[in-house]
Amino acid sequence: TGRTRYAPLFEFLVHTGLRRGEALALRWTDVDRDRGMLRVRGTLARIDGALVVTEPKTAKSNRFVPISSPAERLLDDLRSAQAAERLHAGSAWRETGFVFTTETGEPCDPRNALRAFKIAAARAGLPDAGLHTLRHSAASAMLSHGVPLKVVSDILGHSSIAITGDVYGHVSPDVSRDAVATLGGVLSDFRS
Numbered sequence: 001t002g003r004t005r006y007a008p009l010f011e012f013l014v015h016t017g018l019r020r021g022e023a024l025a026l027r028w029t030d031v032d033r034d035r036g037m038l039r040v041r042g043t044l045a046r047i048d049g050a051l052v053v054t055e056p057k058t059a060k061s062n063r064f065v066p067i068s069s070p071a072e073r074l075l076d077d078l079r080s081a082q083a084a085e086r087l088h089a090g091s092a093w094r095e096t097g098f099v100f101t102t103e104t105g106e107p108c109d110p111r112n113a114l115r116a117f118k119i120a121a122a123r124a125g126l127p128d129a130g131l132h133t134l135r136h137s138a139a140s141a142m143l144s145h146g147v148p149l150k151v152v153s154d155i156l157g158h159s160s161i162a163i164t165g166d167v168y169g170h171v172s173p174d175v176s177r178d179a180v181a182t183l184g185g186v187l188s189d190f191r192s
Contacts, residue, residue, distance in 0.1 A: 004116045004119075004120060005103075005116075006108070006112070006113045006116040006117065007120075008074055008077065008078055008081075008100070009023060009024070009100050009108070009113055010117060010120075010134060011070070011074055012071060012074050012100075013134035013135060013138065014134045014137055014138050014141075015068050015070045015071040015074065015138065016038065016065055016067075016068070016071055016138065016155075017065070017135050017138035017139055017142070017152075017155050017156050018038075018040065018065065018135070019043065019057070019061075019132075019135060019157075020110055020113060020114070020132075021043035021044050021045055021110055022040050022042070022043055022056070022061070022157075023099075023100065024043075024044035024098070024100050024107060024108050024110055024113065025040075025041065025042045025043050025044040025053045025098075025107075026038065026040075026098065026099040026100070027096075027097040027098055027099065028079075028097055028098075028099060029097060030099075031067070031075060031099065033067075033072070036066055036067050036072075037064045037065065037066060037067060038064065038065045038066075038067055038071075039063075039064055040056065040061065040062060040063050040064070040065060040157060041053075041056065041062060042054055042055060042056055042062075043055075043056060043057065043061075044107055044108075044110060045110060046109065046110065046111065051106075051107050051109060056157065057157070058157065058158075058159040059159070060154070060157050060158065060159050061157035061159075062157075063154065063155075063157050065155050066155070075099070078099060078100070082101060082105075085101075085103050085104075085105070086105065088103075089103060089104050089105065092104050093105045094106055114130070117129075117130070118130075121133075135156070136167075139152055139156055139167075142155070149161060149165055153165075
């Protein structure tokens with residue numbers, strides 16, 4: 001089976017901890033390579049049949065997130081792939097400025113991303129995994145590598161550190177390493 005066009009999105013979620021809709025709402029103008037930061041401004045959702053960028057989930061969801069080296073490489077690859085698709089699409093291309101787009105420049109439908117992930121996760125023997133699993137893996141990996149809870153809370157855009165502590169405070173480093181290793185295997189399957 002070929003690589004799903006959503007594989008970069010899935011990898012990006014693991015490397016950033018963003019929510020699916022937040023990543024799909026990202027525009028190239030939200031990527032500040034000089035400062036090594038992403039600006040999260042909203043969430044892409046389907047409302048009344050149309051794809052719309054809505055306000056972030058909470059006040060703290062509107063935030064800056066550091067770009068890791070793997071995320072930086074992913075963004076470089078996405079920009080190159082998008083440039084090639086723009087050339088290939090010709091007059092059918094619609095310049096929307098989104099980071100994650102269809103073959104014609106339109107924003108990606110969150111439901112299609114979820115569907116692609118569910119298929120890939122089932123193939124990898126993880127039928128209960130959802131896209132939020134990638135966010136959890138990102139948070140667990142950060143905590144297991146010694147990133148302070150407050151910093152992880154800020155990166156995830158939680159409204160309070162208490163939420164982060166409730167969800168992730170009990171995660172042992174071994175469990176999170178296992179989760180990341182398993183998901184790493186899933187993501188490398190996407191590439192094959």
